[in-house]
Amino acid sequence: MDETSQKIIDAAMSLVRDKGYVATTTKDIAREAGVNECTLFRKFQSKKDIVLSGMEQERWRGNLTPEAFRNIQWELVPDLEMFMTEYMNRITPDFVRLSIGLRAPQLYEEAAPLVMKVPQAFLSTLTEYFQEMERRGKLPHMDFECLALTIFSSTFGYTFLNASFGDQLFSVSREQYIRQSVQTFIQGIQNQK
Template sequence: MDETSQKIIDAAMELIKEKGYVATTTKDIAGRANINECTIFRKFKGKKEIVLTGMEQEKWRGNISPAIFQNITWQLQPDLEMFMRNYLDRITPDFVKLSIGLRAPQIYQDTRPQILKIPKVFLETLIQYFEKMHEMGKLPLLDYECLAMTVFSSTFGFTFLKASFDDQLTTVRQEEYIKNSVSLFVKGIEQR
């Protein structure tokens, strides 16, 4: 990828994060990239191609894979903290804003598969973890998909609210949230 193309992609993705796909124009992208608008069309067919090319780059996608959840101790509290922490370290409020901007009806059919990979990997990996914990006799037989959805919803909810309201809604810090929410979750399982 040449430097100009990368500047175009970076400008487009930043603008979409700030104001959404629909409101971002090629003129805006050119201005942010400090290039002439016609240069965009020499490098890309249009805004949609810029975005889809950007989503292929690690810096513009969530980069969630089972490999980031491999530091397992087989102890519920520290493992769930690790799951949440590793997710939140990658799916930042800035990434959530970009993801929201990429859900415009004009492009969502194309961006949806890439966006959907993030929660799917988290959920599938967590379900497998719960199943293995059960096999090891460390968890009772429960609805592991429901447990995984609870952990995911709590994790995503935190970053979504931070993306939406920063510290205006709550001043609870990420690490405090992780420890306290996992502690409550583990206590709930233990009481079953």
Template sequence: MDETSQKIIDATMSLIRDKGYVATTTKDIAILAGVNECTLFRKFKNKKDIVMNGMEQEKWRGNLTPEIFRNVRWELQPDLEMFMEEYMNRITPDFVKLSIGLRAPQIYDETAPLIMKIPRAFVSSLIEYFQSMEQKGKLPHLDFEGLAMIIFSNTFGFTFLNASFDNKLTSINKENYIKTTVATFIQGIPHY
């Protein structure tokens, strides 16, 4: 990727994060990137092409893969805290805002599968973890998908609300929220 193309991608993704896909114009992109619109169209077919190139770059997509959840102790509390912590460390407010900006109908069909990789990696990793805990005799057989969705919803909700309201919604910090959520979750699960 040449420097000019990268400037165009960075400008586009930043503007979409801040204004949304529809409100971001090629003129805005060119101004922020420090190029003229002709250069923009020589490098990319259109705004959607720029976005799709940006989504291929790690810096513009959430870096969440099942591999980051492999450092488990096989103890429910510290492991679930680790899952939530890893998610919250990687899914930054900028990524949350960008993913919201990329949900415009004009581009949703192309971006949704890429955005959905994040929750799928989290939920499937949790389901596999719960199944392994059952195999180890540390959990009874339960609705592991439902349990994974509870943890994901709590994790996503806190991350989304903090990104949306710049930590003004609650005074609870991330660490306390994680500990409280996991403790409450575990007290409702029969485990041994």
């Protein structure tokens, strides 16, 4: 990709993150990228084309793949803490705001599969982890997809609230939240045995 195209993509994604897809115009993108609108349209067919090109780039999507969770110890507490920590390390407040900005009806059909790659990577990897823990005799048989969704929802919720409000809403540190969430989760599993 040439430098001008990348400037246009970076400008568009920054504006969508800050203003939302609908409020971002091609004039705004051109101005932010330091090019004229004609140049923008020589490089891309539309605003949607620019944004979808940006979503294909690792820089503008959550860099979360199953490989992020490779430091497994096969012990529930450190492993669940690792899953939550890796998610929170990679899904930054900027990415959360960008994913919110991308939720426009004009873009949803094309954007949703790309945005869903992040939760899919987390959920599928954690579900497989739970299944392996059962095979190793460290977990009883349970609805592992539901358990993975519980951990993901807790992790996503903290990440979303932190991105939206910072420390204005709560004073619980990320580390404290992870430790307490994992302990509560494990107590819940033990009560079901």
